[in-house]
Amino acid sequence: RSAGIIGAAFWRGQSRLGVHEGPDRIRSSGLLERLKQQGCAVKDYGNLVFDDVDESSVGLLKSVAAVGGANRRLSEAMKAVKMDGHTAVMLGGDHSLAIGSIHGHSAAVGELSVVWVDAHADINTPLTTYTGNFHGQPMSFLLHELHSKVPVLPNFSWVKPCLSAKDLVYIGLRDVDPAEHYILKMLGVKVFSISEVDRLGVARVMEETCDYVTTRGKKPVHLSYDIDAIDPSVTPATGTPVVGGLTYREGVYITEHLSQTGLLSAVDLVEVNPQLGKTEADVQSTVNTAVDLLLGCFRRLREGNHPTDYT
Ligand SMILES: N[C@@H](CCCCC(O)O)C(=O)O
Ligand SMILES: [Mn+2]
Numbered sequence: 149r150s151a152g153i154i155g156a157a158f159w160r161g162q163s164r165l166g167v168h169e170g171p172d173r174i175r176s177s178g179l180l181e182r183l184k185q186q187g188c189a190v191k192d193y194g195n196l197v198f199d200d201v202d203e204s205s206v207g208l209l210k211s212v213a214a215v216g217g218a219n220r221r222l223s224e225a226m227k228a229v230k231m232d233g234h235t236a237v238m239l240g241g242d243h244s245l246a247i248g249s250i251h252g253h254s255a256a257v258g259e260l261s262v263v264w265v266d267a268h269a270d271i272n273t274p275l276t277t278y279t280g281n282f283h284g285q286p287m288s289f290l291l292h293e294l295h296s297k298v299p300v301l302p303n304f305s306w307v308k309p310c311l312s313a314k315d316l317v318y319i320g321l322r323d324v325d326p327a328e329h330y331i332l333k334m335l336g337v338k339v340f341s342i343s344e345v346d347r348l349g350v351a352r353v354m355e356e357t358c359d360y361v362t363t364r365g366k367k368p369v370h371l372s373y374d375i376d377a378i379d380p381s382v383t384p385a386t387g388t389p390v391v392g393g394l395t396y397r398e399g400v401y402i403t404e405h406l407s408q409t410g411l412l413s414a415v416d417l418v419e420v421n422p423q424l425g426k427t428e429a430d431v432q433s434t435v436n437t438a439v440d441l442l443l444g445c446f447r448r449l450r451e452g453n454h455p456t457d458y459t
């Protein structure tokens with residue numbers, strides 16, 4: 149296994165300063181070293197350099213051209229990392245980056261499935277958003293079924309929808325806007341909200357998720373992990389915390405389970421905002437959890453691990 153790391157130090161999909169510090173903070177907590185220690189080859193592609201574009205709004209929509217431009221750059225980088233044969237790791241940055249991440253992944257592998265772990269659905273369209281923040285809208289640019297609902301926007305013409313609603317699964321939802329809820333119901337998207345996690349338990353949720361995404365054939369899986377899926381008591385340093393989240397153990401179980409399928413082809417780890425921890429301990433808890441989630445994506449098991457060259 150090999151990991152290709154892309155840093156996307158981008159924050160203009162939302163308005164709370166600091167989320168652009170996520171990539172370097174996650175690196176400085178030892179992600180690359182620990183991946184190597186567990187037998188994973190690692191190539192760090194560094195942090196993307198984003199062109200300066202005007203950050204003007206279009207109506208309610210904030211920093212439209214900047215978000216479009218950054219995601220175009222990320223899409224190109226993601227495709228290159230996948231063409232190099234790595235499992236891609238995109239370190240955010242805010243969740244608007246899923247546009248470029250999933251678009252670029254699909255450009256390399258074609259059809260894929262998306263497992264979206266998040267307190268939020270991030271499926272507002274530019275016309276249903278009430279905040280204008282693009283981190284609440286990425287899914288609307290990616291789904292074929294919402295293509296006709298997305299207006300033409302500056303620096304977004306390069307985006308071609310690349311995902312079908314039937315190939316999308318949500319885990320952890322607990323703060324969904326009415327318009328998003330309508331869209332999820334209308335499209336029949338598979339959702340394991342926190343209520344389902346409570347009812348079924350995380351093991352059953354993961355069994356059903358994996359059955360669901362492999363029913364129509366085994367496609368590469370794109371895991372888009374918003375750190376705010378985890379309970380804020382564990383990961384407080386994030387922009388849109390919501391009480392009643394996944395435990396640390398449930399969060400790691402999700403990545404352990406997906407890793408064992410052998411289908412994991414790319415993972416986003418977004419919305420870590422080091423400036424939003426009240427204490428350094430808050431920040432460290434958030435970042436350590438992010439690192440542990442990513443290690444789980446690369447076959448780390450809590451039971452223990454040993455080098456494959458042992459007998
Ligand atoms: N649904 C809200 C909150 C979005 C939260 C984004 C996060 O999940 O990346 C909005 O549209 O602004
Ligand atoms: Mn999100």
Ligand SMILES: [Mn+2]
Nearest residue numbers: 267268374376
């Ligand atoms: Mn979220």
Ligand SMILES: [Mn+2]
Nearest residue numbers: 292295308309
């Ligand atoms: Mn189309």
